[in-house]
Amino acid sequence: MRKTQTGIATLVVVASIAMIALLMVLGVSRRAINDIQQAQARIKTQEYLSRAWAGLDCAVAKIYQEGLDLSSGETAKGMAQLSECQGVAGSRLELAPWPNNPSLWRLSSHSHQQHVGVTLQGAGGGRAAAFATSGSVLFYGANKWRPAKGKKRDDDSYECQSIIAGGDVTISPKKPDQPDKSNQGSHKSENTFTVHLGEGKGCADEYKTKVEYGEVADSRDEAETLLKKDVQTNVKDMDLFQDFFGVPRSQWRLAKKQFEEKGGTVVNTHGDTSKCYETIYNAMEQGSGQPNVKVWVDGPCDLSRGGEKSLPSSPPILLVVQDGIMALRGAMNPFNGVIYQFNPTMKANEYARQWGMDSSQSGQLSCTHRDATIRELCQNITANVKKPQQASRVPFWFDGSFRTEGAFISDVPDGNTVINGSLVANYDDGNKRASFQGLGQLRPLPNSYYNLTPPSGG
Numbered sequence: 001m002r003k004t005q006t007g008i009a010t011l012v013v014v015a016s017i018a019m020i021a022l023l024m025v026l027g028v029s030r031r032a033i034n035d036i037q038q039a040q041a042r043i044k045t046q047e048y049l050s051r052a053w054a055g056l057d058c059a060v061a062k063i064y065q066e067g068l069d070l071s072s073g074e075t076a077k078g079m080a081q082l083s084e085c086q087g088v089a090g091s092r093l094e095l096a097p098w099p100n101n102p103s104l105w106r107l108s109s110h111s112h113q114q115h116v117g118v119t120l121q122g123a124g125g126g127r128a129a130a131f132a133t134s135g136s137v138l139f140y141g142a143n144k145w146r147p148a149k150g151k152k153r154d155d156d157s158y159e160c161q162s163i164i165a166g167g168d169v170t171i172s173p174k175k176p177d178q179p180d181k182s183n184q185g186s187h188k189s190e191n192t193f194t195v196h197l198g199e200g201k202g203c204a205d206e207y208k209t210k211v212e213y214g215e216v217a218d219s220r221d222e223a224e225t226l227l228k229k230d231v232q233t234n235v236k237d238m239d240l241f242q243d244f245f246g247v248p249r250s251q252w253r254l255a256k257k258q259f260e261e262k263g264g265t266v267v268n269t270h271g272d273t274s275k276c277y278e279t280i281y282n283a284m285e286q287g288s289g290q291p292n293v294k295v296w297v298d299g300p301c302d303l304s305r306g307g308e309k310s311l312p313s314s315p316p317i318l319l320v321v322q323d324g325i326m327a328l329r330g331a332m333n334p335f336n337g338v339i340y341q342f343n344p345t346m347k348a349n350e351y352a353r354q355w356g357m358d359s360s361q362s363g364q365l366s367c368t369h370r371d372a373t374i375r376e377l378c379q380n381i382t383a384n385v386k387k388p389q390q391a392s393r394v395p396f397w398f399d400g401s402f403r404t405e406g407a408f409i410s411d412v413p414d415g416n417t418v419i420n421g422s423l424v425a426n427y428d429d430g431n432k433r434a435s436f437q438g439l440g441q442l443r444p445l446p447n448s449y450y451n452l453t454p455p456s457g458g
Contacts, residue, residue: 048114055091055109056116058084060444067247067254068120068442070105073097078105105442119448127243129164130195130425131408134238135348135393135415136167139423140175140384143193146426147230153204160203162195162230162425166238166413169231171209171217175420176384180214193217195230203230240411241342244436246443249411252322252344255439256296259320262438264294269301269324273371276301277308280319284312291437292337293317300324300354303332303398304373311335316406318435325354328398329373334405336428337435341395342411351415352392355381363388380420390416398423406431 059082062068070078078095079086086093091111098104098119108117128148131137147162163169171193174180193211197203209228211217217226219233227233241249260266267279280295280303287293292315301321305311310333317337323346326339343350352359355378356369365388367378377397385391393416403424410417 044112045114048111049116051089051091051111052109052114052116054089055085055087055093055111056107056118058088059093059107059109060118063120063442063444064248067251067258069258070442107444117450119445119450120442121246121445127161127164127240128427128429129161129232129407130404130427131162131410132164132240133410133415133417134166134240134413135395135410135417136169137163137165137410137417137419138170138172138385139193139419140172141419141421141423142173143171143419143423143425145195145424146197146428147195147203148427148429149197149201150207155204157202157204158197158207160195160197160207160230161232162209162427164232164235165219166235167233168219169217169227169233170219171211171227173211173213173215240409242443244338244340244409245439249342249344252342256322258439259294259296262294264296264318266296266298269297269299271299273300273302273324273327273374276321277303277305280317281305281308281311284315284317287315288312290315292434294320294435294438296320296322297324298322300374301326302371302373303328304330316431316434318439325351325374325394326396326398327374327377328402329377329400331401332398332403333401334403334426336431337406338409338432339404339407340409340411342409343395343415348393348395348412348414348416349389351395355394355397357382357392359388359392365391381418384420385416385418394418406435 062082062085068078068081075095075097079093082093082095089111091109094108094110096106098106105120106117107120108115128150130145130147145162147160150159150161152158173193192213193209195203195208206228207230209217209226209231211226215226218224219227239249241247241252241255245255247254256266265279265283267275269275276297279297283293283295295317297320301324304327313334313336319337319339321339321341323343326341356367356375357378358366358368360366365382367375367382369375369378377399380399381391381394381397385394393414395410395412395415396417398419398421401422403426405426405428407427408425
């Protein structure tokens with residue numbers, strides 16, 4: 001009897017141990033199965049994420065190559081242009097406008113529960129500044145500007161933006177032919193370069209450049225302290241054309257084609273600079289009551305109106321000057337809209353020929369243009385810009401007063417823009433956006449990819 005009880009007890013212990021071992025095996029197996037399932041889920045998630053990125057990468061590459069026209073505002077037309085990328089790697093593309101901002105669109109790609117996307121911005125959404133250039137610029141004379149506001153701070157001041165340049169910036173309120181400050185006697189010059197947002201609004205001190213008469217602010221001077229953060233110089237990898245037109249500068253013909261298709265006026269002024277002002281004036285007369293007027297000038301543009309009437313104040317105008325100098329003798333007050341000057345097929349030093357600027361063997365410059373206004377402005381350039389190499393690269397010159405309400409862009413790499421007069425460059429975001437209305441080429445905004453990081457880390 002005792003042996004039987006002992007055997008039963010042993011059997012119970014063995015069974016218990018076996019049961020515990022079985023439970024441990026089952027627990028380990030269950031954990032292993034969970035680990036496998038989680039690993040499989042991660043693999044699937046990564047696969048779906050990769051498929052989503054494949055669709056988005058395809059769409060973005062197509063946009064960079066061919067542009068995306070959404071000027072009609074119709075999603076279906078935009079999706080039709082991206083049809084080649086619909087279904088890539090089993091992904092699904094979607095396109096939708098941002099609420100309350102007609103210049104922004106959201107492009108997304110979906111695969112099962114994974115989705116990625118990017119924000120697209122329409123033409124005219126480029127860098128916010130009163131004056132932008134891909135080259136260098138020299139300002140002479142009195143200039144009082146209204147810069148772009150930029151970020152608002154807690155103290156209600158703004159991080160203003162007045163000038164963006166791919167090269168150097170020099171500001172000298174005193175013109176070369178004016179007396180030094182010490183020789184002015186009792187008369188104090190009011191010539192000052194300053195920026196001001198308007199009553200009740202102010203730029204933060206470190207974002208507010210002010211240069212007094214007799215002072216020179218020069219970004220080439222390592223000890224420079226007059227230029228504040230509202231003036232950005234030597235900005236790398238600038239593509240102002242893509243910023244404003246939504247396609248790379250190398251694809252300017254695509255933008256010009258759309259410009260014409262959307263009702264813009266295109267005129268060739270090579271050989272007759274006076275056709276520029278006449279064309280602009282007629283376009284604005286005919287465009288009265290329209291959202292904007294668009295004029296693309298292929299060649300030099302003389303904005304001097306002579307005996308012509310002054311330009312109407314509305315609607316806002318987008319003036320593109322391709323491969324041509326810009327000249328003004330007199331007053332332009334105001335120019336409502338955007339001026340965009342660029343040189344896609346000519347080098348900066350070829351502007352000398354359009355000014356009628358000849359160089360002798362000794363390096364002396366002379367002006368021989370048959371047009372009296374252009375010839376006189378050429379003489380102003382050679383008198384004020386002493387270095388022939390710099391004088392030959394001046395794309396724009398005016399003698400008088402010029403007030404812009406919108407934005408001024410001189411996209412001339414290696415150019416040397418010289419402002420020799422009273423330029424009041426007032427940034428106006430409303431006029432800038434209105435000027436580009438109807439030009440729907442979109443571009444991805446940098447750093448706007450959202451949700452997850454691409455598998456490649458890009």
